[in-house]
Amino acid sequence: xxxxxxxxxxxxxxxxxxxxxxxxxRMLGGRDVALVDGPVFLLGLYCxxxxxxxxxxxxxxxxxxxxxxxGIAIGxxxxxxxxxxxxxxxxxxxxxxxxxxxxxxxxxxxxSPDKGVILxxxxxxxxxxxxxxxxxxxxxxxTPKP
Numbered sequence: 652x653x654x655x656x657x658x659x660x661x662x663x664x665x666x667x668x669x670x671x672x673x674x675x676x677r678m679l680g681g682r683d684v685a686l687v688d689g690p691v692f693l694l695g696l697y698c699x700x701x702x703x704x705x706x707x708x709x710x711x712x713x714x715x716x717x718x719x720x721x722g723i724a725i726g727x728x729x730x731x732x733x734x735x736x737x738x739x740x741x742x743x744x745x746x747x748x749x750x751x752x753x754x755x756x757x758x759x760x761x762x763s764p765d766k767g768v769i770l771x772x773x774x775x776x777x778x779x780x781x782x783x784x785x786x787x788x789x790x791x792x793x794t795p796k797p
Contacts, residue, residue, distance in 0.1 A: 687786050688732040691746065694782065695725030698753070698775050707768050711761045714768065721756075725749060725779060732786065746783025750776045 662668055699722025702708050702715040728746055731739045753776030757764040764772075 687782055687789070688729045691732065691782050691786070692726050692729035694775065694778055695722045695727075695729055698722030698725055698779075701771055701775065705767055705771055707765075711757075711764060711768055714757065714761045714764070714772075717756060717760045718772075721749060721753060743783060743787035746786055747780045748783075750779030750781075750783055752776070753779055 662671070665671070697704075699719050701722070702711070702718050708715050725746070728739070728742060728749075731742065753772050756776075757769050757772045761768060
């Protein structure tokens with residue numbers, strides 16, 4: 652009977668081993684930040700639709716387009732973290748800035764917000780700050796040293 656089991660060979664003798672290892676390291680180098688892209692995208696999606704979920708479209712009409720635009724911005728950051736994490740390292744801090752803005756926006760954009768609106772935006776903002784710091788921390792940790 653023939654031996655059909657696949658044995659792993661050593662690629663150390665391959666003529667392009669250094670180039671393959673460099674390409675592999677380059678491909679996986681930025682994936683640490685991309686681990687956060689799912690929660691960031693879901694946070695952006697929730698931020699965008701939260702005025703309709705919590706039904707404050709009539710009580711806080713100024714916050715409706717605000718949350719929609721900020722939610723889309725957070726979602727676009729998440730897509731950027733997925734598509735080109737090595738180029739998005741610099742924008743990791745933008746997540747935290749958007750989070751701080753979401754925390755203070757009910758009083759700046761809205762007019763006498765109620766407890767539900769404040770709680771919603773503070774939770775979204777806090778999560779955005781936290782995810783932004785995680786993203787920036789993993790980006791700084793995985794940046795190759797010269």
